[in-house]
Amino acid sequence: MRRRSPNSKPRDGKRRARRADQAASAAHPSRTVHHPQFGEIPLVSVKYLDLAGRERETFDYDPSYQPSLPKGAIRGDINKQHFCRMCHVPRYFYMDIPITCVQCNRPFVFRAVEQKLWYETFKFHFNARATRCLQCRRQRRSEEALVRQLGDAKAAVRAHPDDASAQLTLAEAIARYFQRRKQGNLQEAVAASRKARRLLRNHVAHEVRETFFWEGLALNLAGHFATAQDALREFISGAPVGRRQVLLAKEARALLGGSVSSRGDS
Numbered sequence: 001m002r003r004r005s006p007n008s009k010p011r012d013g014k015r016r017a018r019r020a021d022q023a024a025s026a027a028h029p030s031r032t033v034h035h036p037q038f039g040e041i042p043l044v045s046v047k048y049l050d051l052a053g054r055e056r057e058t059f060d061y062d063p064s065y066q067p068s069l070p071k072g073a074i075r076g077d078i079n080k081q082h083f084c085r086m087c088h089v090p091r092y093f094y095m096d097i098p099i100t101c102v103q104c105n106r107p108f109v110f111r112a113v114e115q116k117l118w119y120e121t122f123k124f125h126f127n128a129r130a131t132r133c134l135q136c137r138r139q140r141r142s143e144e145a146l147v148r149q150l151g152d153a154k155a156a157v158r159a160h161p162d163d164a165s166a167q168l169t170l171a172e173a174i175a176r177y178f179q180r181r182k183q184g185n186l187q188e189a190v191a192a193s194r195k196a197r198r199l200l201r202n203h204v205a206h207e208v209r210e211t212f213f214w215e216g217l218a219l220n221l222a223g224h225f226a227t228a229q230d231a232l233r234e235f236i237s238g239a240p241v242g243r244r245q246v247l248l249a250k251e252a253r254a255l256l257g258g259s260v261s262s263r264g265d266s
């Protein structure tokens with residue numbers, strides 16, 4: 001996209017066009033700026049007072065200009081856009097932009113409707129541009145959520161070290177974070193699972209059993225496959241209770257079957 005201040009004179013290579021411009025500006029005190037996408041954008045006169053209090057005139061993009069829309073384009077409302085007039089031209093319309101994702105290198109489309117949302121509803125600066133595909137953006141958000149969960153779980157355990165569910169939540173947060181980022185203290189997850197089990201010793205069996213799942217998963221991720229298998233078998237030795245345990249039991253079976261390797265849940 002060509003960038004030009006509305007205050008600079010249109011620089012058109014074709015002499016004929018320049019003469020036409022001059023003729024037009026002689027007839028009307030109006031100016032235009034040529035844009036490869038939006039055509040001849042009319043400029044409107046804007047009066048302002050300078051520091052000395054003198055009235056001055058400048059030219060700004062005409063907000064009422066409505067260039068004809070190419071196929072698939074949606075109209076922009078420049079009054080709602082936030083941009084630097086020296087660096088950017090307002091978006092009179094938006095069109096789908098093909099982009100390569102910086103994370104997975106796959107092509108994706110920064111859709112016209114999405115651009116309108118970014119620049120007019122969220123008031124993002126024109127410098128902001130989608131660089132990641134939807135899938136990678138989602139994954140990034142869920143990674144950020146995992147980091148928050150991990151922080152919250154650690155704080156909860158510090159505040160209530162004898163709370164079994166806090167210990168179990170910590171074990172879960174560490175294991176899930178490790179699955180995503182291949183980082184974290186798995187030994188701490190194993191210890192938290194075991195501590196939760198001690199704290200839950202008088203509880204119903206299925207609550208106690210879940211501690212074996214998190215211990216087994218953490219051991220498996222740490223490469224202690226034999227002890228991981230013992231813990232995971234202990235977990236599935238009883239019937240799972242509730243949807244969450246049903247899903248965990250499925251995961252445990254997947255870990256026990258086949259290669260007993262770590263399974264990312266992407």
Ligand SMILES: [Zn+2]
Nearest residue numbers: 101104133136
């Ligand atoms: Zn991507």
